[in-house]
Amino acid sequence: MDPSNQKHFEVVDYVIFAVLLAASVGIGLYYALSGGRQRTTQEFLMADRNMGCIPVSLSLIASFQSAVAIIGVPAEIYTYGTQYWFIGCAYILGLLIPAHVFIPVFYRLRLSSAYQYLELRFSKAVRICGTLTFICQMVIYMGVCVYTPAFALNAVTGFELWGAVLATGLVCTLYTTMGGLKAVIWTDVFQTVVMFAGQLAVIVVGVQKTGGVSEVWRKIWEGDRISGLDLNPDPTERHTFWTLGVGGIFLMLSLYGVNQAQVQRYLSSRTEKEAVRSCYLVFPSLQLALALSCVMGLVMFARYSVVVRFIFMVIYFVMDMLQGLPGLPGLFVACLFSAALSTISSAFNSLATVTMEDLIKPHFPAMTEARATLLSKALAMSYGLLCLAMAYVTHLMGDSVLQMALKIFGILGGPILGLFSLGIFFPWANSTGAVAGLGSGLAVAFWVAVGSILSHTSARSPTPECRVLLGPDNTTTTIHATLSNVTLSRPSGLKRFYSLSYMWYSAFNCFTVILIGLIISFLTGPTKKEDVHPGTVYPLLGKLPSQQKESNGSVLQQEERQSQAETESFFPAVEYETAV
Numbered sequence: 176m177d178p179s180n181q182k183h184f185e186v187v188d189y190v191i192f193a194v195l196l197a198a199s200v201g202i203g204l205y206y207a208l209s210g211g212r213q214r215t216t217q218e219f220l221m222a223d224r225n226m227g228c229i230p231v232s233l234s235l236i237a238s239f240q241s242a243v244a245i246i247g248v249p250a251e252i253y254t255y256g257t258q259y260w261f262i263g264c265a266y267i268l269g270l271l272i273p274a275h276v277f278i279p280v281f282y283r284l285r286l287s288s289a290y291q292y293l294e295l296r297f298s299k300a301v302r303i304c305g306t307l308t309f310i311c312q313m314v315i316y317m318g319v320c321v322y323t324p325a326f327a328l329n330a331v332t333g334f335e336l337w338g339a340v341l342a343t344g345l346v347c348t349l350y351t352t353m354g355g356l357k358a359v360i361w362t363d364v365f366q367t368v369v370m371f372a373g374q375l376a377v378i379v380v381g382v383q384k385t386g387g388v389s390e391v392w393r394k395i396w397e398g399d400r401i402s403g404l405d406l407n408p409d410p411t412e413r414h415t416f417w418t419l420g421v422g423g424i425f426l427m428l429s430l431y432g433v434n435q436a437q438v439q440r441y442l443s444s445r446t447e448k449e450a451v452r453s454c455y456l457v458f459p460s461l462q463l464a465l466a467l468s469c470v471m472g473l474v475m476f477a478r479y480s481v482v483v484r485f486i487f488m489v490i491y492f493v494m495d496m497l498q499g500l501p502g503l504p505g506l507f508v509a510c511l512f513s514a515a516l517s518t519i520s521s522a523f524n525s526l527a528t529v530t531m532e533d534l535i536k537p538h539f540p541a542m543t544e545a546r547a548t549l550l551s552k553a554l555a556m557s558y559g560l561l562c563l564a565m566a567y568v569t570h571l572m573g574d575s576v577l578q579m580a581l582k583i584f585g586i587l588g589g590p591i592l593g594l595f596s597l598g599i600f601f602p603w604a605n606s607t608g609a610v611a612g613l614g615s616g617l618a619v620a621f622w623v624a625v626g627s628i629l630s631h632t633s634a635r636s637p638t639p640e641c642r643v644l645l646g647p648d649n650t651t652t653t654i655h656a657t658l659s660n661v662t663l664s665r666p667s668g669l670k671r672f673y674s675l676s677y678m679w680y681s682a683f684n685c686f687t688v689i690l691i692g693l694i695i696s697f698l699t700g701p702t703k704k705e706d707v708h709p710g711t712v713y714p715l716l717g718k719l720p721s722q723q724k725e726s727n728g729s730v731l732q733q734e735e736r737q738s739q740a741e742t743e744s745f746f747p748a749v750e751y752e753t754a755v
């Protein structure tokens with residue numbers, strides 16, 4: 176194996192990549208010119224609340240399955256064995272709870288943005304704090320997503336780095352701005368299929384070139400890549416059944432339960448049942464996505480029988496396998512960029528939605544629908560350009576990309592999950608408690624994350640390390656093998672606190688918010704039962720009231736009624752189901 180010889184693309188590979196981009200723009204154009212022609216925010220941001228469960232479910236898995244997972248998960252399996260696969264166990268509760276708690280609550284309140292919930296349950300201030308946290312989370316994450324595939328390809332193949340970043344950023348901005356949420360969802364469907372096809376191609380060719388299934392299996396077995404269930408309760412162990420299978424549930428809840436990108440898809444569903452069904456359908460597709468990435472990591476190990484710690488080993492492997500098979504390298508590039516595009520388009524659209532619904536509309540209640548839609552498009556476009564800037568910021572950082580993405584979800588998404596859980600499960604919580612809880616949750620989250628970076632404890636790795644250094648022209652030139660005998664002495668005191676496994680971040684930060692939120696609520700006078708807005712608290716023992724009747728005249732509901740009337744004038748046949 177010689178990572179120093181650069182891999183190249185043929186014309187046909189570039190053509191396939193271009194077809195992917197063109198098809199995505201085509202879908203955007205189609206939804207710009209059909210239906211209501213994106214003239215209302217209901218259509219642009221909510222897809223007219225008329226989506227079926229299959230496109231929604233594929234779109235749900237596409238939102239947080241980016242090139243980071245396509246590159247990061249096989250690399251993880253190749254380097255450390257199959258322990259990470261146990262995160263699949265977290266998908267069970269991680270999807271059942273959103274389907275039966277979060278979706279019913281949000282859907283029946285007929286929200287446009289998840290953060291509207293925070294105002295109904297607490298106050299305007301809480302809504303704004305939540306929105307701002309979400310914006311930070313998605314903007315940082317977006318940078319990682321757009322940068323990763325471009326950088327990885329560049330490192331191995333010399334694929335033009337900033338050209339690829341610009342192409343993805345601009346194409347995505349274009350179809351998101353033109354076609355709104357409908358285009359985002361339907362491009363997600365197409366891109367998810369391309370993503371699966373690309374991974375499957377690599378696996379099939381990889382197995383064949385390594386000598387067939389039994390040979391691959393023998394090498395994996397001899398190389399000791401199949402990890403048993405690690406039941407070590409130590410929360411500082413990076414990956415164990417507990418960190419992945421239990422910590423992972425909170426990661427999933429923060430993504431599939433309360434993240435605006437997903438909530439928006441649930442709310443765009445035709446009926447509540449359809450939304451719940453789409454959440455159920457995520458389970459098999461997400462398991463498939465996980466299985467494909469894990470198997471790819473295993474085949475990769477079988478191919479080389481040695482662990483080389485090179486961050487873009489996955490791309491090297493793919494090119495090594497697919498070189499000489501015209502079009503297949505192009506299919507994989509399309510797979511990587513499909514994964515990236517489908518994630519950043521969800522990010523643009525959800526960011527435009529929260530900025531519009533939570534930060535702008537409340538201040539300009541008289542804004543016309545035409546102006547609001549135009550402004551939403553301008554917002555989607557601005558976030559697209561901001562994304563390019565964030566790609567540059569990511570360029571300046573360095574971490575395992577998978578770990579980096581999951582840390583962002585834990586550090587910023589965990590406290591948001593805590594905030595929503597505080598509102599949904601604890602009727603006593605009040606607005607002051609919520610703001611204090613979120614503030615403390617974020618502060619502790621940053622403290623632990625920065626502490627962990629500074630004390631380097633999270634970087635402990637039990638495997639011998641080899642590093643491939645990047646040469647001056649970004650080609651891989653030197654292989655520098657260091658057998659690092661990491662001393663596995665237990666850190667003590669604060670260091671031990673800092674070495675908390677990043678897989679616990681979501682859960683830990685969520686609980687900080689709930690704990691501080693409840694303490695402050697009780698100190699400042701808990702919310703009385705009769706003051707809680709109906710339908711905002713999930714009755715753990717009773718039944719959630721069915722869809723909100725539009726009875727009282729709050730501004731929010733007037734807004735809702737107005738936009739609902741608009742929707743109905745466009746689609747008189749839309750029916751809103753009221754109960755499960």
Ligand SMILES: CC(C)(CO)[C@@H](O)C(=O)NCCC(=O)O
Nearest residue numbers: 239240241242243244245580581
């Ligand atoms: C969100 C999970 C954990 C769900 O399996 C997975 O898709 C993942 O590891 N995502 C990493 C982030 C990304 O792909 O951008």
Ligand code: NA
Nearest residue numbers: 237240514518
């Ligand atoms: Na994606």
